[in-house]
Amino acid sequence: MLKRLAVLLLFASLLTGCGSDNNSSTTLSYFIADAAQADVAARCATESGGAYAFDIQRLPNNAAGGREQLLRRLAAQDRSLDIVSVDPPFMAEFANAGFLRPFTDSEKQEFSAGVLKGPLEQSTFRNTLFSAPLYGNTQLLWYRKSVLQKAGVDPAAGPVTWDQLIKGASQAGVTFAAQGRRNESLMVWVNALIASAGGSILAPGSENLPADQVKTGLDSPAGTAAVTVMHDLAVSPAAPAGFSTAGEEDSRAAFQEANGGFMVNWPYVWAAFDAAIKEGSLPANFKDDVGWAAYPRVEAGRESAPPSGGLGLSISAFSHRQDLAVQAIRCLASKQSQTEFMVSAGNPAALSSVFDDPKIREMFPMADQIREGMDTATPRPVSPYYGDVTGSIQTAFHPPDALNPQTTPREANSLLEDVLSNKRLI
Amino acid sequence: MSTTTPAAPTTKAAATKTTHRRVRLTDRARKERNLGWMLAGPAFFVMVAVTGYPILNAIWLSMFDYRLTDPGAKSFVGLGNYATILTDGLFWRQFGVTVIITVVTVAVELVLGFALAMVMHRALYLRTALRTAILVPYGIITVVSSYAWAYAFSSTYGFVNPTFGLGEFDWFGGTWSALFTVCVAEIWKTTPFMSLLLLAGLAQIPDDYLEAAKVDGAKAWQRVKRVILPNMKAAIMVALLFRTLDAFRIFDSVFIMTAGAQNTETLSFLAYRQTISRVMIGLGSAVSVILAILVVLIAVMFVKVFRTDLSQQRGDRK
Numbered sequence: 001m002l003k004r005l006a007v008l009l010l011f012a013s014l015l016t017g018c019g020s021d022n023n024s025s026t027t028l029s030y031f032i033a034d035a036a037q038a039d040v041a042a043r044c045a046t047e048s049g050g051a052y053a054f055d056i057q058r059l060p061n062n063a064a065g066g067r068e069q070l071l072r073r074l075a076a077q078d079r080s081l082d083i084v085s086v087d088p089p090f091m092a093e094f095a096n097a098g099f100l101r102p103f104t105d106s107e108k109q110e111f112s113a114g115v116l117k118g119p120l121e122q123s124t125f126r127n128t129l130f131s132a133p134l135y136g137n138t139q140l141l142w143y144r145k146s147v148l149q150k151a152g153v154d155p156a157a158g159p160v161t162w163d164q165l166i167k168g169a170s171q172a173g174v175t176f177a178a179q180g181r182r183n184e185s186l187m188v189w190v191n192a193l194i195a196s197a198g199g200s201i202l203a204p205g206s207e208n209l210p211a212d213q214v215k216t217g218l219d220s221p222a223g224t225a226a227v228t229v230m231h232d233l234a235v236s237p238a239a240p241a242g243f244s245t246a247g248e249e250d251s252r253a254a255f256q257e258a259n260g261g262f263m264v265n266w267p268y269v270w271a272a273f274d275a276a277i278k279e280g281s282l283p284a285n286f287k288d289d290v291g292w293a294a295y296p297r298v299e300a301g302r303e304s305a306p307p308s309g310g311l312g313l314s315i316s317a318f319s320h321r322q323d324l325a326v327q328a329i330r331c332l333a334s335k336q337s338q339t340e341f342m343v344s345a346g347n348p349a350a351l352s353s354v355f356d357d358p359k360i361r362e363m364f365p366m367a368d369q370i371r372e373g374m375d376t377a378t379p380r381p382v383s384p385y386y387g388d389v390t391g392s393i394q395t396a397f398h399p400p401d402a403l404n405p406q407t408t409p410r411e412a413n414s415l416l417e418d419v420l421s422n423k424r425l426i
Numbered sequence: 427m428s429t430t431t432p433a434a435p436t437t438k439a440a441a442t443k444t445t446h447r448r449v450r451l452t453d454r455a456r457k458e459r460n461l462g463w464m465l466a467g468p469a470f471f472v473m474v475a476v477t478g479y480p481i482l483n484a485i486w487l488s489m490f491d492y493r494l495t496d497p498g499a500k501s502f503v504g505l506g507n508y509a510t511i512l513t514d515g516l517f518w519r520q521f522g523v524t525v526i527i528t529v530v531t532v533a534v535e536l537v538l539g540f541a542l543a544m545v546m547h548r549a550l551y552l553r554t555a556l557r558t559a560i561l562v563p564y565g566i567i568t569v570v571s572s573y574a575w576a577y578a579f580s581s582t583y584g585f586v587n588p589t590f591g592l593g594e595f596d597w598f599g600g601t602w603s604a605l606f607t608v609c610v611a612e613i614w615k616t617t618p619f620m621s622l623l624l625l626a627g628l629a630q631i632p633d634d635y636l637e638a639a640k641v642d643g644a645k646a647w648q649r650v651k652r653v654i655l656p657n658m659k660a661a662i663m664v665a666l667l668f669r670t671l672d673a674f675r676i677f678d679s680v681f682i683m684t685a686g687a688q689n690t691e692t693l694s695f696l697a698y699r700q701t702i703s704r705v706m707i708g709l710g711s712a713v714s715v716i717l718a719i720l721v722v723l724i725a726v727m728f729v730k731v732f733r734t735d736l737s738q739q740r741g742d743r744k
Contacts, residue, residue, distance in 0.1 A: 068702055075494045075705070097495035182687035210499065241594035242581045245687065253582055384495065387704045398687060399599070422491055422709065425514045426699060 028082040028321055028328055030054045033066055033311055036345035037085065037134075037332075043340075044331035052328050063087045063184040067387075074099035074316060081316040082325050083332070086131050088122035088310055089184075089380040089390070095130040096384030101315040101322050103129040111333065118308035118377030119350035125382055126208065131312025132333045133350035135341060138306045138373035139192070139264050140366065141165075141293045147174045147261045148291075155293035159304070162193075162229045162296045165262050169238035174261025176238040177251035180230075182398040185247055187380060187390045188307045189264075190397050193226035194218070195305035195378035196298040201389065201416075202381045211385050212421035216413050218396075223409035225298050227397070234400035238262075244399035256282060264295060266309065267370050271346035292366045295373060308377035310350060348374065391426040392416040481718070488712035494705035507712035517696065517713075524692040527605065528673040531612045535669060536662070538613065539620030546621065547628045564618035572682035575611035579683075604688045611679045616672065620665050627661020628654070667728040671721055693717050 030041055041054045059066040067090045073081055074094060086094060094100050103111060108129040112120050119136035123129055141155055148154050151168030169176040179185035194201055199222020203215040217223070234243050238261070240254035248265055252272060255263040263269075273290065276282040295306035313333055315325045331337060338349035339357055348370045354360060355371045364370065381389055396412035397403060418424035451459070488507055492500040511517050542560055549556050563571065578584050579597040587595055597603045631654060639649050655662075677694035684690045686699070697717055701710025 064703070071494070071705060072702075093495050097497070099495075182685060211493075211496070242596040242599060245596065245598045250582060387495075391699065391703060422706070423510060425511060425516045425696060425709070425713075426704070 031084045033085040082319040092125045095125040116374040118374040122379035135347040136350040137309030175240040177254040177263040180243045181247040192307040197222035197225040219413035228405045230400040231403040268346040305378035306373045308379040484711040490708040492708040535620045542621035543624035568678040572679045576683045623665035627658040
């Protein structure tokens with residue numbers, strides 16, 4: 001009997017052991033989305049002279065997976081989260097639910113000084129900063145110089161439109177890769193097209209309304225223009241095989257093929273070309289043939305609104321070490337850290353000044369283009385119901401080859417509004 | 427269940443016997459029953475606590491309009507969520523997809539599983555090695571096998587297209603071809619389970635039956651049809667029941683291979699999207715409750731309509 005009791009007690013103590021906070025008071029848990037964040041964190045911990053250390057936790061490597069994990073843990077008021085890496089479009093949702101510690105006004109000043117417009121806009125919700133921008137991102141138009149003459153377009157000479165590129169690529173018998181896969185990348189594309197045509201997914205002013213009062217802006221000339229581009233590209237001979245399932249890496253693969261011509265993609269591809277050359281899967285002079293330009297326009301006369309991406313560092317509202325976390329973020333998101341991160345991970349810094357660094361300019365010959373793109377970028381809707389917004393868009397705008405400029409915008413509009421007011425499922 | 431009946435000679439007899447044996451029990455039977463409760467009782471209550479509470483909680487939550495990121499706006503809507511779901515075309519389409527996947531995979535698995543069970547049963551050499559080899563796919567995690575098949579069918583890196591000379595055919599670009607790949611992955615993964623259950627049934631058929639049939643001049647096909655299949659009915663039904671319940675709740679393969687694109691979403695996917703992606707806890711719980719009811723209906727249908735006797739599988743019959 002005694003023995004049994006002892007076993008029970010042991011078991012009970014094990015159970016409570018799981019729930020208690022065993023970390024020492026200076027160890028911050030740091031949820032990272034990119035492996036390169038760990039190197040920067042290691043340096044910061046050393047530099048702090050023992051003021052703090054990190055317990056690194058890796059988030060799933062796709063945006064939706066990272067969101068789901070953070071959302072579940074934060075909703076459960078998990079105290080073991082201190083610093084979390086938040087993909088910008090999901091920040092508003094977390095902030096609205098009270099999951100994130102707002103940065104104070106002076107901290108806001110500190111973390112937004114010198115930050116480019118795109119990354120800053122997507123870190124701010126209702127005028128409060130909830131994420132310290134770690135890096136920003138934008139897409140560029142990439143092209144193979146050797147196909148330009150046949151295609152009859154020259155992005156280096158001036159802005160080009162989607163329409164010109166689709167026709168040019170078809171004429172030259174080369175591909176024009178974009179991300180038609182039904183995940184967050186489709187949302188990125190739709191948002192960029194609608195914004196480039198002068199519209200917005202959520203009607204202006206409705207971003208702060210309760211879910212059932214949100215009005216959408218899809219059933220508009222901009223919505224029609226976006227659908228037209230998507231459909232035209234998907235059914236054109238320039239669409240690479242498997243267009244409706246192609247993500248960023250598939251686009252890069254299509255671009256690297258012998259019949260690759262054009263592609264819209266994030267700047268990470270530049271570093272990825274290097275890796276492929278080193279590995280021997282691409283010829284050594286491949287990059288000589290690659291050119292880049294601003295994101296294509298939807299209308300010839302209107303400047304394009306390139307996609308905006310990136311990553312922000314937020315502090316959990318349930319963390320017991322919030323002040324220490326702020327101190328750590330000062331180092332994690334510093335200019336030096338952003339520069340290091342840009343070199344190692346190939347992701348563009350959020351701070352404008354990093355792009356003036358000679359080392360960065362050498363590594364990224366398109367540095368100015370990226371900086372400009374991030375300053376003209378239009379973030380995805382900053383909405384507390386972002387999950388519904390992106391889910392509805394991904395349902396309504398897929399597969400791209402089956403879209404209809406006459407009906408899709410109206411259907412997408414009613415789907416999104418119905419989903420937001422809990423009348424339909426996605 | 428037929429806990430009070432000792433070994434029954436045939437399924438049919440067992441069924442009729444249990445329904446009529448509502449007469450008084452002997453002392454011994456009563457004591458045995460009490461002992462049974464004492465032995466199984468604690469486990470039973472733990473099971474009820476860990477499964478019953480979440481089920482009741484899900485039913486309760488399914489009556490709210492409740493978004494995890496907007497707890498302030500939580501409101502009671504009664505059966506409103508169920509009305510939303512059942513009147514939405516998406517639910518019925520996904521129900522259809524789920525039924526198609528279930529019927530196709532279970533039917534193919536039954537035939538293949540039976541063939542494999544025969545091979546395992548009859549093999550004279552390397553029996554253990556053979557059985558292990560056949561069971562390997564079942565030992566692989568579904569997510570891993572789904573990735574393997576997703577890569578196999580990929581139009582950029584896959585081996586399927588070059589092997590069959592299909593060029594750049596995009597398997598995941600259309601509903602039917604995408605569903606085909608999902609079914610292939612499912613069948614590859616779970617046929618071993620089916621064959622294992624069938625093997626257990628096959629092993630229960632006394633060799634004398636088959637020898638007698640042989641002596642009477644029955645051909646191979648006749649022996650299968652007249653001797654093996656009728657004697658395996660219970661095992662087949664149990665195998666079908668288990669696999670149908672499993673297949674109806676399919677999630678992993680679809681999630682990995684198509685992420686639900688091209689209208690390949692199943693009912694589990696619907697529950698996932700509402701609960702996990704949209705954090706609409708109320709709506710998601712309602713989908714889960716509907717899914718659970720459907721699963722129970724399938725089980726009842728098998729047990730009542732097809733007279734599946736689960737006790738047969740435990741080897742009670744001898």
